[in-house]
Amino acid sequence: MTMTSVEAMPVEIGAKYIRWGLGLLVFGLVIGYGPWLHYMHGALEDVHEAFLKNVTLWFGCPWTLPVYVTQLGGLSMVVIGLCYLAFAREGAMGPIAGGERMGPALCSVGIIAEFVFGFPLYFAVNAIWPDFYFTPIQAGKWTWLGIQGVCILIYAIGVIYAYGGIKRASHVMESRAHAAR
Secondary structure, eight states: OOOOTTOBOHHHHHHHHHHHHHHHHHHHHHHTHHHHHHHHHOOSSOOOHHHHHSOOGGGSSTTHHHHHHHHHHHHHHHHHHHHHHHHHHTTOOOOBOHHHHHHHHHHHHHHHHHHHHHTHHHHHHHHHSTTTTTTTOHHHHHHHHHHHHHHHHHHHHHHHHHHHHHHHHHHHHHHHHHHHO
8 A cells, every 4th residue: 555645654653642642741740840849838829718719739739730731641642652553563554644643743732832831821821910820810710721721622632533543443453353253
């Protein structure tokens, strides 16, 4: 089977998911020290009554969401990559094109953007709406969390593309199993 310039082999896609996923997982573990240091130092901002009524301990640090998305997103990319490699080994996947081919890039961009907009952008939003996270100031929270939601959506689109390919390959394997009976 010949490939066009817009197609990639499943092993290539799987390897990209694994490479990027492991890198982002390690990065997530390193940036995980941000929330840890925040907890060790204690609350750096005055904590207001509204914050105390609606917070759980793990969300007491504003950077927890970007850290967890980076860690879990990277780990899930490794799992997706391993699925591609396993199905490719069994010959259940042909060349990959379209959105599915863009999946590793979408996942990686979504995770990196989540870090950038969740971690460093926090300080920019806090400069506009001081103490927005701990007060809370709704405009600041909606802006900051809304941008993070868009980043997570980019990641989710990449995962959905991968799911489509993995689902097709699993049906091929299932059909082969039924035919062998």
